[in-house]
Amino acid sequence: MIKTLVSPCSVVVGFGSQKLKLDRSCKKVKPGAVRMELTISQPDDWHLHLRDGDLLQAVVPHSASHFRRAIVMPNLKPPVTSTAAAITYRESIMKALPIESSFDPLMTLYLTDKTHTDEIKLARESGVVYAVKLYPAGATTNSQDGVTDLFGKCLPVLEEMVKQNMPLLVHGEVTDPSIDVFDREKIFIETVLQPLIQRLPQLKVVMEHITTMDAVNFVESCKEVTPQHLLLNRNALFQGGLQPHNYCLPVLKREIHREAIVKAVTSGSKKFFLGTDSAPHERRRKESSCGCAGIYSAPVALSLYAKVFDEAGALDKLEAFTSFNGPDFYGLPRNSSKITLKKAPWKVPEVLSFSFGEIIPMFAGETLQWQPSFE
Numbered sequence: 026m027i028k029t030l031v032s033p034c035s036v037v038v039g040f041g042s043q044k045l046k047l048d049r050s051c052k053k054v055k056p057g058a059v060r061m062e063l064t065i066s067q068p069d070d071w072h073l074h075l076r077d078g079d080l081l082q083a084v085v086p087h088s089a090s091h092f093r094r095a096i097v098m099p100n101l102k103p104p105v106t107s108t109a110a111a112i113t114y115r116e117s118i119m120k121a122l123p124i125e126s127s128f129d130p131l132m133t134l135y136l137t138d139k140t141h142t143d144e145i146k147l148a149r150e151s152g153v154v155y156a157v158k159l160y161p162a163g164a165t166t167n168s169q170d171g172v173t174d175l176f177g178k179c180l181p182v183l184e185e186m187v188k189q190n191m192p193l194l195v196h197g198e199v200t201d202p203s204i205d206v207f208d209r210e211k212i213f214i215e216t217v218l219q220p221l222i223q224r225l226p227q228l229k230v231v232m233e234h235i236t237t238m239d240a241v242n243f244v245e246s247c248k249e250v251t252p253q254h255l256l257l258n259r260n261a262l263f264q265g266g267l268q269p270h271n272y273c274l275p276v277l278k279r280e281i282h283r284e285a286i287v288k289a290v291t292s293g294s295k296k297f298f299l300g301t302d303s304a305p306h307e308r309r310r311k312e313s314s315c316g317c318a319g320i321y322s323a324p325v326a327l328s329l330y331a332k333v334f335d336e337a338g339a340l341d342k343l344e345a346f347t348s349f350n351g352p353d354f355y356g357l358p359r360n361s362s363k364i365t366l367k368k369a370p371w372k373v374p375e376v377l378s379f380s381f382g383e384i385i386p387m388f389a390g391e392t393l394q395w396q397p398s399f400e
């Protein structure tokens with residue numbers, strides 16, 4: 026539902042624990058200016074890194090304040106390779122949640138060369154594990170224990186996943202160092218994903234954090250889309266100097282790819298859903314001689330998705346992308362709770378400070394137009 030309201034004299038915008046009151050003189054508002062409000066079913070985040078320890082405590086409130094559920098990535102150190110570990114990890118997330126939060130973490134298992142078919146059965150029986158995650162070994166952060174040979178080592182497990190109707194979530198990049206880093210997603214589709222789907226057509230596969238028109242055009246799987254791959258192209262890595270906070274994997278691509286992703290997502294196709302890939306790293310680990318891959322988007326993601334759909338003139342398609350296509354794919358109920366997005370400018374903090382260090386959020390210091398609230 027889209028409502029237009031006459032601009033108020035003041036609005037309160039919130040950001041985590043910070044609230045900022047914008048006193049805007051009515052005189053400054055142009056006659057006839059309107060402010061928009063959009064109420065949608067509460068979104069879920071189908072790709073989220075919550076980490077553990079201090080970082081978990083710091084970041085979980087940001088996701089919990091906007092999203093009702095999230096698929097939680099298992100690339101901890103050590104990785105979450107068993108249902109027992111997933112249950113323990115889920116408990117630590119629940120403990121870190123703000124009181125009265127109804128956030129529901131949906132857990133995943135980290136696939137390795139050694140994962141046993143019994144583990145898939147246990148995962149299904151547990152009721153807390155919703156997917157299995159494929160990290161090609163060496164492809165991304167904490168993927169060292171990932172899969173070295175999917176067809177050679179994991180076929181029985183993949184067949185069990187078909188039986189258990191357990192989706193496979195894929196970091197879709199080849200790891201061959203001789204392949205250009207900007208081509209790794211395209212080559213993965215051709216050499217791994219396409220053969221996988223031919224071999225196991227009933228396997229439910231999600232291509233995560235897509236970055237190319239090749240992924241957009243790969244119709245056989247559903248796809249998650251991050252805010253950064255909708256809003257930034259690879260120039261953002263080098264704008265006025267090296268920009269470590271825009272570095273993630275798969276790496277940002279050319280503008281033609283970004284445009285293809287925006288077009289697909291705002292077209293209303295049910296194959297695309299929200300997955301922020303919010304991946305916090307401490308500032309010192311990003312601003313380093315060998316900086317970590319990952320963009321921390323949880324606090325700004327909804328504002329950014331709204332920006333993309335607004336600029337494409339497709340706000341009427343936002344809700345399906347944020348709140349319907351994901352649960353429909355997973356066979357879960359859509360959320361009955363609602364969230365309101367108000368068009369009112371707010372500034373993203375330059376830095377988020379915690380006792381252990383700092384995190385730089387995506388679009389730090391920039392002014393955004395859409396602000397989620399439950400009021």
Ligand SMILES: NC(=O)N[C@@H](CC(=O)O)C(=O)O
Nearest residue numbers: 074165166273274304318319
């Ligand atoms: N996206 C990233 O750049 N990093 C993620 C891992 C991943 O999703 O590939 C992380 O865990 O930091």
Ligand SMILES: [Zn+2]
Nearest residue numbers: 165196274275
């Ligand atoms: Zn990934």
Ligand SMILES: [Zn+2]
Nearest residue numbers: 074098302304
């Ligand atoms: Zn990720």
